[in-house]
Amino acid sequence: MLKKTIRIGTRDSELALWQANTVKSKLENLGYNTQLVPVKSEGDLVLNKPLYEMGITGIFTKTLDVAMINGTVDIAVHSMKDVPTLLPNGIVQTAVLERASSKDILVVKGEIDFKKSGTIATGSLRRQAQWLHRYPNHNVVDLRGNVNTRLQKLNDNDWQGAIFAKAGLERINILPENFIELDWMLPAPAQGAMVIVALENDDFSKEASSKLNDSTSEISTHIEREFLRTLEGGCTAPIGAFAEIIGDEVLFKGCLFSLDGQTKLEIEKKVLTSKIKGFGKDCATFILNNGGAELMLSIKNQLK
Structure with missing residues (x-):
């Protein structure tokens, strides 16, 4: 009997594809057949609205949830910080991969004097609030899009810097030389961790993907x-x-x-x-x- 091919659902951004390919190669090393199925998410398509206006819960995961429930993909790979804390009915978490850096970084375009007023870009309410708490004289502007788009926008605007998750830039080898690690900023819950989800009733995919679980990362993100x-x-x-x-x-x-x-x-x-x-x-x-x-x-x- 032919072994089932595990279809891995992923967003089609460079970072999401990197994450899905990492899972693909790990599963293939264990002897499983796999196939990548890239899907565009609403969160990637609508770039002119702040995230919180879009009913953020699951904005980047909804499309893949639907694809799984419809039977077009078997598992999905996500940046765990994008996943709602309550998964849809019938979908379960099967693995948290070993976590990368959870740190936020400020990518800067030169020397920055934090005592002077300046403009910093981020699409995250968490980063914005922590930045303004520390630098109330600064202005924070909204920044959306995948990591490549956001780096380009930083380049094109007269902002002093923009805040990114270090792990995302490291994973696809686009970490610029000019950055400051924000070790005082608390990350988003589960930042730097990748998670795999599958259908609750799909024992084959659940068992296969659960072999990639890192228990330390699972405990801390939980x-x-x-x-x-x-x-x-x-x-x-x-x-x-x-x-x-x-x-x-x-x-x-x-x-x-x-x-x-x-x-x-x-x-x-x-x-x-x-x-x-x-x-x-x-x-x-x-x-x-x-x-x-x-x-x-x-x-x-x-x-x-």
Whole structure:
């Protein structure tokens, strides 16, 4: 009997294809037959609207979810930070690959004097709020498109810099020489991690792709996404989170900002790895009980 070919659904941007090809080669090394199926997502097609106006939940994943449910692809590969914390019915997470750098970086066009006012570009509410919190005298402008498009826009405009996820630029070898690592900025939950999803009832694809799971990355991203899900409840907001396993402990840092960056709520907490059940949720509940619930409400009203 012929072995089933696993059809890998992916967005057609250079970075998404790199991620899908990485999964393809790993599966083929395990002896599976695979085929790439590139699909354009709504998030890639509509570049003139800020993400939060497009009902961000699943904007980059929806098209692939539909393709999977329709039976045109078997698994999908995503940047995990783009995936809604609640997956559609019938679709399950099968693997988190070993995580790359979770850091944000500022790509600059020369010397930058942070004391002077300047213009920084980002399409992310999280990056915008953290930037304005640190540099309230700066102006932040919206920046959309895949990483190549965004680098080109930075080149074409008189901005001082633009913020990117380091992992994305490293993966497709376009990390410019001029960048500053923003080690003070908390990343998006699961930033730098790739995730594979499959249909719940497709045992063959689930079993095959689950062999690529990295348990350390799975644990840390789970905590970060649990924090996100508890805080936002379906609304997009400036939320950062990072969980790191150090020995037998997990160190977690989480934050929630107002859109203008003036209000900052944060938590830093350790827990034994044997006691991580509900840890992300507990950290989010602490934020909600200490001004977070009111802040989330005002963010929702501002984004209406």
